[in-house]
Amino acid sequence: MGSHAKAWLVEDESAREMLDRVLTERPFLLLPPLHRVPLRVGNVVELVGPSSSSKTHILIQAAITCILPKLWKGVSYGGLGHSAMFIDLDCRFDVLRFSELLNHRIMEAANGSSSKVGCHQKDSEAQFERMKPYNEELFALCMKRFLYIRCYDSSEFLATLKTLHYRLQKEREVHGVNVHLLLIDSIGAFHWVDRGSSSFPLEYDNRKSWHLQNVSEAVVQEIRRLLLVHPMLVMATKAVVLGNKYSTNELTWNYRKWSAVDNPYSRNITSSDQQLPYREYMPAAWQSFVTHRILVRATDWRVHPFLNMCTGMYDLLYVSEEEKEERVMENIVEKGKEMTKKRKETGEAREVKVLAKKRKSTQKNPSYFSNE
Amino acid sequence: MARLANLETEYPVLDSTVRNFCASHGIFSAAFAEQNNSSERLKEGIAQVLSIIDDMHQPWLNGMELLEDAKRNKHVFPTGIQGIDLLLGGGIRVGQLTELVGPSSSGKTQVCLRTASNVARNHMVLYLDTGNSFSPQRIAYFLGKTINPSSAQAKNQFLQKVMSNISCHSVFDIFAMFDVLHQLESYLRCQDGRGGCQMRLLIVDSISSLISPLLGSSSTQGRALMTSTGYLLKKLAHQHNLAVLIINHTVGGEGGYSKPALGDSWKCIPHSRLFLSCDRGSNNYNVSILRHPSMASGKAARFVI
Numbered sequence: 001m002g003s004h005a006k007a008w009l010v011e012d013e014s015a016r017e018m019l020d021r022v023l024t025e026r027p028f029l030l031l032p033p034l035h036r037v038p039l040r041v042g043n044v045v046e047l048v049g050p051s052s053s054s055k056t057h058i059l060i061q062a063a064i065t066c067i068l069p070k071l072w073k074g075v076s077y078g079g080l081g082h083s084a085m086f087i088d089l090d091c092r093f094d095v096l097r098f099s100e101l102l103n104h105r106i107m108e109a110a111n112g113s114s115s116k117v118g119c120h121q122k123d124s125e126a127q128f129e130r131m132k133p134y135n136e137e138l139f140a141l142c143m144k145r146f147l148y149i150r151c152y153d154s155s156e157f158l159a160t161l162k163t164l165h166y167r168l169q170k171e172r173e174v175h176g177v178n179v180h181l182l183l184i185d186s187i188g189a190f191h192w193v194d195r196g197s198s199s200f201p202l203e204y205d206n207r208k209s210w211h212l213q214n215v216s217e218a219v220v221q222e223i224r225r226l227l228l229v230h231p232m233l234v235m236a237t238k239a240v241v242l243g244n245k246y247s248t249n250e251l252t253w254n255y256r257k258w259s260a261v262d263n264p265y266s267r268n269i270t271s272s273d274q275q276l277p278y279r280e281y282m283p284a285a286w287q288s289f290v291t292h293r294i295l296v297r298a299t300d301w302r303v304h305p306f307l308n309m310c311t312g313m314y315d316l317l318y319v320s321e322e323e324k325e326e327r328v329m330e331n332i333v334e335k336g337k338e339m340t341k342k343r344k345e346t347g348e349a350r351e352v353k354v355l356a357k358k359r360k361s362t363q364k365n366p367s368y369f370s371n372e
Numbered sequence: 373m374a375r376l377a378n379l380e381t382e383y384p385v386l387d388s389t390v391r392n393f394c395a396s397h398g399i400f401s402a403a404f405a406e407q408n409n410s411s412e413r414l415k416e417g418i419a420q421v422l423s424i425i426d427d428m429h430q431p432w433l434n435g436m437e438l439l440e441d442a443k444r445n446k447h448v449f450p451t452g453i454q455g456i457d458l459l460l461g462g463g464i465r466v467g468q469l470t471e472l473v474g475p476s477s478s479g480k481t482q483v484c485l486r487t488a489s490n491v492a493r494n495h496m497v498l499y500l501d502t503g504n505s506f507s508p509q510r511i512a513y514f515l516g517k518t519i520n521p522s523s524a525q526a527k528n529q530f531l532q533k534v535m536s537n538i539s540c541h542s543v544f545d546i547f548a549m550f551d552v553l554h555q556l557e558s559y560l561r562c563q564d565g566r567g568g569c570q571m572r573l574l575i576v577d578s579i580s581s582l583i584s585p586l587l588g589s590s591s592t593q594g595r596a597l598m599t600s601t602g603y604l605l606k607k608l609a610h611q612h613n614l615a616v617l618i619i620n621h622t623v624g625g626e627g628g629y630s631k632p633a634l635g636d637s638w639k640c641i642p643h644s645r646l647f648l649s650c651d652r653g654s655n656n657y658n659v660s661i662l663r664h665p666s667m668a669s670g671k672a673a674r675f676v677i
Contacts, residue, residue, distance in 0.1 A: 051636070051639040051640055051663075052639075052663055052669065090640060091603070091606045091607075091610065092606075092640075092643055092665070094643075094665040094666060095435070095438040095439050095442050096439075096442055096666070097665055097666045098435070099435070099439055100666075140436060142435070143434065143435030143436045143439060144434050144435060144436055145434070145435070146434060146435035147432055147433070147434055147435075148432070148433050148434070148435065148438055149429065149430055149431070149432050149433070150430055150610070151429060151430065152430075152603050152606070152607050153603065155428065156428060156429040156430065157429075159425050159426075159428040159429040160429045162425055163422060163425050163426050163429070166422060167432060186640065189599075189640070190599070192592060192595040192596045192598075192599045192637060193596045193599050193600055193603075195592045195596065196592045196593050196595070196596025196597070197596065239639075239640050241636045
């Protein structure tokens with residue numbers, strides 16, 4: 001009896017052995033531009049951001065890194081060499097742009113290796129011509145590893161997920177390549193349509209109706225089942241509307257929460273800013289399924305040509321309260337670098353701010369508000 | 373989802389044994405197929421159910437097939453307006469939704485009429501008109517400007533041919549538009565088989581007058597209809613190789629500047645968005661890119677109509 005109980009306590013492996021095993025079976029996938037985030041298969045990543053904030057571009061770059069081989073005919077491409085599946089719910093994928101990016105990466109890697117050898121300009125051009133058939137062959141090989149489908153409504157999406165298991169098995173048998181990446185463009189694409197149809201039950205018997213919650217739960221369930229058998233990294237984009245609830249004005253967003261004062265390269269949202277800067281609309285089933293959430297937004301806020309920033313901004317400055325003025329001015333300094341001159345450092349801007357506070361007249365400080 | 377019993381007539385494999393098996397697992401319709409390693413017959417039945425589900429979604433394509441389809445079918449149609457063509461790198465693309473946004477009298481309808489007259493030389497065009505802004509005289513004027521001055525009879529014949537390629541429908545509410553689009557879908561399905569002159573351009577002037585009345589603050593039906601419209605247009609564009617041109621208005625935004633109508637949910641639907649404006653009192657128009665699949669937003673150009 002004692003030895004039986006003791007047999008229970010005998011260890012299977014030490015912690016170090018387990019770590020080694022896990023890191024070989026489920027290694028970290030470092031996909032640029034998210035190479036700072038340690039992602040592994042089985043993780044579910046959600047890229048959140050307003051429209052036109054490069055979320056799809058990140059997905060495309062991740063797909064390209066996945067389908068490129070690590071090493072091919074002596075040139076290192078730094079890819080993963082696996083297949084990637086792209087489920088396009090937004091139906092806005094541009095395959096020409098994708099192929100351009102892939103070609104660019106292939107040539108960059110090829111040039112990189114040739115420049116190491118130390119070629120001259122003419123030699124590199126000749127080599128480029130020589131490499132062309134190889135590049136095309138590699139291009140074809142990679143494109144065949146990229147699988148694409150588009151869904152026009154939730155029922156097509158669910159049908160795709162339900163048959164994905166057999167599809168993946170077939171891919172494995174036919175091509176012998178595993179799928180390591182599942183990309184979903186815009187998981188919230190059918191949100192309004194599903195919400196709108198929740199009042200119509202599908203059948204008159206006790207079948208489930210086509211609710212938003214039910215659809216979401218079914219999607220999560222299918223992906224979970226899939227991840228058990230085919231471990232993959234799931235990346236999904238979600239379009240949200242940024243802005244706090246007090247002002248929906250794009251110009252007075254609370255950028256202070258976002259911008260790092262010291263280091264412009266690492267922007268971390270501190271724990272004190274727990275209030276999300278956007279309104280979450282996906283059901284709880286999906287929200288709890290996500291393991292990593294990455295917020296993306298465009299920092300270079302270009303002034304749209306039709307917006308006369310000067311007049312718009314002047315109105316804002318002199319109509320809103322002092323505190324808003326402060327923030328707006330910081331925004332101008334931070335974001336409107338194309339409008340203001342580059343030599344307006346923070347010290348000078350604060351001085352101008354103070355001046356504007358004291359000055360209640362509408363007389364503009366010409367050096368600050370001049371635009372090129 | 374069809375019930376399995378109803379599918380038996382089409383697929384005789386799904387006889388009563390398979391249905392009993394499925395019933396024992398709680399599967400009543402084609403949506404809930406599970407895998408099991410029992411008899412061959414059951415396996416066949418399950419395979420059949422899976423193939424039925426496979427038909428319910430679009431086929432999987434790999435990158436090379438997508439690229440081939442894009443190169444073969446998804447051409448670029450020049451609008452006939454030099455400034456816009458230069459800005460867009462050729463013109464509007466088949467398979468994509470291009471949206472023209474602008475305040476009133478900023479040339480949106482003129483651009484559409486010019487594009488229609490250009491495309492109608494070789495292909496058919498469908499113009500959905502919500503505000504009685506379609507003008508055949510204007511199209512004849514555009515065509516007259518560009519053809520060589522030959523005999524009046526040849527000119528007339530040419531005009532007749534091109535004008536007969538354009539069909540204009542008036543729609544005044546969203547359900548009428550859905551009707552027309554569904555009829556168009558069935559027409560295009562039979563068109564894809566035969567050759568000859570094919571429909572390649574669909575113009576909706578303007579979609580905001582159809583959808584804005586539906587968008588209240590509390591109802592979700594309006595936005596659901598708007599999203600469904602967008603997806604139907606995208607489906608038509610991609611599957612039947614149409615270029616779609618949509619006109620949208622502007623509304624006042626915060627801070628006194630104008631923004632496109634139909635809100636944030638509509639932003640993700642068109643592929644490209646162009647903002648048009650007009651210099652007061654002249655024929656000069658400005659166009660700038662709000663969004664484009666491969667070009668940076670903010671690029672602008674001028675054109676004259």
